[in-house]
Structures are given as C-alpha cells and as structure tokens.
Amino acid sequence: MRVVSDASLNDDLGYPVVIGANARSEVAAFARKEGRETFVLYDANRFVAATARGVAKAARAKALIPFPLGERRKRLATVERVLDAMLAAGAERDALVIGVGGGVASDLFGFACAIYMRGVRYAHVATTLVAMVDAAIGGKTGVNLGDGKNLAGSFADPAGVFCDVAALRTLGQSALREGLAEVVKAAIIEGGDFFDWLEELSPHPFARWPWTTLVAESVKVKTMSVADDRLESGARQVLNLGHTFAHGIERASRYRITHGAAVALGLRAAGLLALRSGRFSEAEHLRVLTLLALLRLPLHGPIDGDAVLAAMSHDKKKRAGRQRFVLPRAIGDVEYGVECSPASVRAVLRRLQKAPSARG
Ligand SMILES: NC(=O)c1ccc[n+]([C@@H]2O[C@H](COP(=O)([O-])OP(=O)(O)OC[C@H]3O[C@@H](n4cnc5c(N)ncnc54)[C@H](O)[C@@H]3O)[C@@H](O)[C@H]2O)c1
Ligand SMILES: [Zn+2]
Structure with a gap:
C-alpha cells in the first residue's frame, strides 16, 4: 500500500488518498484512528462484495449494507433507500460511513452522507479506475435527474479515499x-x-x-x-x-x-x-x-x-x-x-x- 508520497498534496486536499493493493489494512488503521461507529455500504456486485466484506471486517463495522447500483439507479429514489437503511442500521450523526464501489457508488453514497442528518463523515474505497482517478476525488457528489447526468448533488469532501488497485484485476x-x-x-x-x-x-x-x-x-x-x-x-x-x-x-x-x-x-x-x-x-x-x-x-x-x-x-x-x-x-x-x-x-x-x- 502506498500513500501518495507528496504529503503537501494530501494537506492541500484536506484528506488522505491512499493507493495500493491492500486497502483493508489501511482502512482498518483509518477507522481505528477515527474511533467512530462504522457502517459499510457497497455496490452489490459480487466482486465489490468480496472487497466490502474484507473492509467491514477490518473496520469492525456495525453494519454491512448492499445496494444494487449502476448508472440507471443513480437517482434520488436510491438515495432515499440508502438514507432509510442507514437510519434502520442505527447510524448516528457522529458515525463514519465507508462506501465501497465505483464512481456511481462514490457519487451516490457521498451525496447520501452529505445530507444524512445534515452530514456524516464519509470515506470511499474505490474499486474502478474511474472512481480512483476521478469520481472519488474532488468532493463532487450527486445523482441524475430526468435525462440529465449529475443534476442534483452537493460539494462534500470525503474523509478519506482508498484506491484498491487489487480490485482492478476483476474489472473488465x-x-x-x-x-x-x-x-x-x-x-x-x-x-x-x-x-x-x-x-x-x-x-x-x-x-x-x-x-x-x-x-x-x-x-x-x-x-x-x-x-x-x-x-x-x-x-x-x-x-x-x-x-x-x-x-x-x-x-x-x-x-x-x-x-x-x-x-x-x-x-x-x-x-x-x-x-x-x-x-x-x-x-x-x-x-x-x-x-x-x-x-x-x-x-x-x-x-x-x-x-x-x-x-x-x-x-x-x-x-x-x-x-x-x-x-x-x-x-x-x-x-x-x-x-x-x-x-x-x-x-x-x-x-x-x-x-x-x-x-x-
Ligand atoms: N464526481 C465526480 O467528479 C465524477 C467524475 C467522474 C465520473 N463520475 C461518475 O462516476 C460514474 C462512473 O463510474 P464507474 O465507471 O466507476 O461506474 P460504476 O460505479 O457503475 O462501475 C462500473 C461497473 O463496474 C462494476 N464494478 C465496480 N467495481 C468492480 C470491480 N472491482 N470488479 C468488477 N466490477 C466492478 C460495477 O458494479 C458496475 O457494474 C458516473 O456516474 C459518473 O457520473 C463522477
Ligand atoms: Zn470525465
């Protein structure tokens, strides 16, 4: 696992971006430092599920919740489902939520966390190349409206981003x-x-x-x-x-x-x-x-x-x-x-x- 070496780069961004082939141990260390009750949400794809299970175990998560995603489900209706599930799982205002998946997951979970109880800490474990190099970095979150992409959303910086390059092996x-x-x-x-x-x-x-x-x-x-x-x-x-x-x-x-x-x-x-x-x-x-x-x-x-x-x-x-x-x-x-x-x-x-x- 390699942390982007230029420390000032992370300082500028205000959150760590960690890149490497063993996301689990890095996420575990991060979650320990945060010391919050942790909830893991993931894109219900079988390859992502394997990573998410590892992350949840390493972070001693209180709940591990799958959501079928994909671009067509990147809608407000799914956000509502995520919010309801977090509430049902008992996530409070001071929780740490960790999302696992590609760019749809980082945009959608990031947005849900930006508005859940007016904002909970959110970290993302990126499992696609798009999420690693683009979607998970920069704090733009949101969903699609009508025919238009990303028309509802918010700027919300994550607490941390973990690029799990091992996940790229299963990506088509x-x-x-x-x-x-x-x-x-x-x-x-x-x-x-x-x-x-x-x-x-x-x-x-x-x-x-x-x-x-x-x-x-x-x-x-x-x-x-x-x-x-x-x-x-x-x-x-x-x-x-x-x-x-x-x-x-x-x-x-x-x-x-x-x-x-x-x-x-x-x-x-x-x-x-x-x-x-x-x-x-x-x-x-x-x-x-x-x-x-x-x-x-x-x-x-x-x-x-x-x-x-x-x-x-x-x-x-x-x-x-x-x-x-x-x-x-x-x-x-x-x-x-x-x-x-x-x-x-x-x-x-x-x-x-x-x-x-x-x-x-
Ligand atoms: N916020 C931003 O700044 C920003 C920037 C770029 C893109 N985006 C958004 O990102 C989205 C596209 O991201 P994407 O290409 O990651 O799409 P995606 O999240 O839908 O992932 C693509 C597919 O790969 C599957 N998948 C995920 N990880 C996998 C893995 N490790 N192995 C096998 N399959 C895996 C997913 O289930 C999905 O079917 C778009 O909605 C776009 O708007 C946002
Ligand atoms: Zn682009």
Missing part, C-alpha cells in the same frame, strides 16, 4: 478503458515523464501495468487542479480538457456512446480545434492520437454534428453565445477559457466522423 477491459480516457487526459495536462511513460506502457497487456504508480500519477494531476482551484484561480477547469465535446457527444448519442469513449473523441476534437488556431503542433496532436489508438479508445464515430453542437450549447461553459474550450498548447501545457467560433467547432465535428488522416 471496457471499464478499464473508461478510466484510461481520463488517465490520458491527465497525462496531456501533466506532460513530461507521465505522458512518455504512458506511451511506453500502452503496447503492453494491462495485467503487467504498474497500476499503483499510474493511479498515483493521475490522482496527483486531479488533486493539484482541485487544490489550486481553492484559491479561485480557475485551475480546476483544465480537468475539462476534451469534456465540452465529450458531454455534447454523449448527450447527442443519448448516452449510447460512453463517457470514456466520448472523452477520447473529445481529446481528438480539442487537439483539432487547437491545431486550427495554430496553438498546437501536428506532431504532438499525432502523439496523443497514437496513444489513444494503442489503448483502443475510439478516434472517430457516427457523430451527428448538429445534434452535438445543440447538446454542447447546453453546456455550462458557454458565455455570451460563444463557446469556451480547454485546449492544449502542448503536451503538458493546457489553457482554458479559449473562445472558438461555431464554424470551427462544426468543422472539427465533421472530422470526427472519419478516422484520422496523416494530419490528425
């Missing part, structure tokens, strides 16, 4: 790829050794990847951006690289295109848009595309440009009629708040219908 390749799209995003933001290293890893089978280090590097990027934003510098916006396009693409496809696939397409689109305005070099754009392709993330698809454009205009980042984008200037140098004309966005969306040419 497509679920891993969902997380890898965010890892590539983080590597473009960070650049340098992180990006080079990911390029070196990419041809190798996942079983041989050093996941602890990879998750730690990705968490560092998210942590730095989130912590910087506490100073209201707006730095958190860099994490939206590729995401203005991604959200439009997902929504226009009625979520048939997954978030990870949409992020990969969005990263290509951001690169193309940056190329058009002379901000980014073709060589670096092609490096990004090559990495995405080696990870078998999509670079083109049946994109309905008008529908995507319409869906994008709902996005929060639009101001005074012109869309603002997060664009790469180089690998390791990403700027935000860049205004682009609808015509250039439309041209980029047309390119996404076709596989990349030698020029991206």
Whole structure:
C-alpha cells in the first residue's frame, strides 16, 4: 500500500488518498484512528462484495449494507433507500460511513452522507479506475435527474479515499478503458515523464501495468487542479480538457456512446480545434492520437454534428453565445477559457466522423 508520497498534496486536499493493493489494512488503521461507529455500504456486485466484506471486517463495522447500483439507479429514489437503511442500521450523526464501489457508488453514497442528518463523515474505497482517478476525488457528489447526468448533488469532501488497485484485476477491459480516457487526459495536462511513460506502457497487456504508480500519477494531476482551484484561480477547469465535446457527444448519442469513449473523441476534437488556431503542433496532436489508438479508445464515430453542437450549447461553459474550450498548447501545457467560433467547432465535428488522416 502506498500513500501518495507528496504529503503537501494530501494537506492541500484536506484528506488522505491512499493507493495500493491492500486497502483493508489501511482502512482498518483509518477507522481505528477515527474511533467512530462504522457502517459499510457497497455496490452489490459480487466482486465489490468480496472487497466490502474484507473492509467491514477490518473496520469492525456495525453494519454491512448492499445496494444494487449502476448508472440507471443513480437517482434520488436510491438515495432515499440508502438514507432509510442507514437510519434502520442505527447510524448516528457522529458515525463514519465507508462506501465501497465505483464512481456511481462514490457519487451516490457521498451525496447520501452529505445530507444524512445534515452530514456524516464519509470515506470511499474505490474499486474502478474511474472512481480512483476521478469520481472519488474532488468532493463532487450527486445523482441524475430526468435525462440529465449529475443534476442534483452537493460539494462534500470525503474523509478519506482508498484506491484498491487489487480490485482492478476483476474489472473488465471496457471499464478499464473508461478510466484510461481520463488517465490520458491527465497525462496531456501533466506532460513530461507521465505522458512518455504512458506511451511506453500502452503496447503492453494491462495485467503487467504498474497500476499503483499510474493511479498515483493521475490522482496527483486531479488533486493539484482541485487544490489550486481553492484559491479561485480557475485551475480546476483544465480537468475539462476534451469534456465540452465529450458531454455534447454523449448527450447527442443519448448516452449510447460512453463517457470514456466520448472523452477520447473529445481529446481528438480539442487537439483539432487547437491545431486550427495554430496553438498546437501536428506532431504532438499525432502523439496523443497514437496513444489513444494503442489503448483502443475510439478516434472517430457516427457523430451527428448538429445534434452535438445543440447538446454542447447546453453546456455550462458557454458565455455570451460563444463557446469556451480547454485546449492544449502542448503536451503538458493546457489553457482554458479559449473562445472558438461555431464554424470551427462544426468543422472539427465533421472530422470526427472519419478516422484520422496523416494530419490528425
Ligand atoms: N464526481 C465526480 O467528479 C465524477 C467524475 C467522474 C465520473 N463520475 C461518475 O462516476 C460514474 C462512473 O463510474 P464507474 O465507471 O466507476 O461506474 P460504476 O460505479 O457503475 O462501475 C462500473 C461497473 O463496474 C462494476 N464494478 C465496480 N467495481 C468492480 C470491480 N472491482 N470488479 C468488477 N466490477 C466492478 C460495477 O458494479 C458496475 O457494474 C458516473 O456516474 C459518473 O457520473 C463522477
Ligand atoms: Zn470525465
């Protein structure tokens, strides 16, 4: 088990993020230190259940409660079920609740704990790559409303996050790829050794990847951006690289295109848009595309440009009629708040219908 080594990183965030292959003993130590009555909630998936049982035993939990989750159950109705179950189990205002599962679990349990008796301490044991590198870190919690994702929720920092990289062994390749799209995003933001290293890893089978280090590097990027934003510098916006396009693409496809696939397409689109305005070099754009392709993330698809454009205009980042984008200037140098004309966005969306040419 490795604690993200830079102590100030955890200080900035205000809670520990622990990454390694033995979540149990780390959670046990954490729960002992907290000294509170502990309740464990988990995503009722058989692989998650095994981890949750270990966590509950190690933390001497008073109750271990499963909930069938999945994106379709990420709703207020499920939150109510969780709240009722916590009440029935006897959780009081000073309890410690530990959730086990992926991003749906961290968003939903985190939100339930933010409102249960006006807030109880919540720690998350992340069992998917998406939860480890993205969802469980940063304090955004919530559920879906109607057709819209994450429309009800709250900012609520966890008491601690435990990334159980051993759990990745049972995660399917497509679920891993969902997380890898965010890892590539983080590597473009960070650049340098992180990006080079990911390029070196990419041809190798996942079983041989050093996941602890990879998750730690990705968490560092998210942590730095989130912590910087506490100073209201707006730095958190860099994490939206590729995401203005991604959200439009997902929504226009009625979520048939997954978030990870949409992020990969969005990263290509951001690169193309940056190329058009002379901000980014073709060589670096092609490096990004090559990495995405080696990870078998999509670079083109049946994109309905008008529908995507319409869906994008709902996005929060639009101001005074012109869309603002997060664009790469180089690998390791990403700027935000860049205004682009609808015509250039439309041209980029047309390119996404076709596989990349030698020029991206
Ligand atoms: N709050 C944020 O900042 C933030 C950021 C990114 C994503 N999210 C949210 O995260 C969610 C997506 O997260 P996700 O991809 O982890 O989805 P998920 O939690 O639904 O997990 C994906 C699937 O994997 C299963 N699973 C979980 N752990 C497993 C394991 N170790 N082995 C085998 N199967 C396992 C789950 O039961 C589920 O079927 C979305 O709802 C998204 O909105 C939130
Ligand atoms: Zn994302």
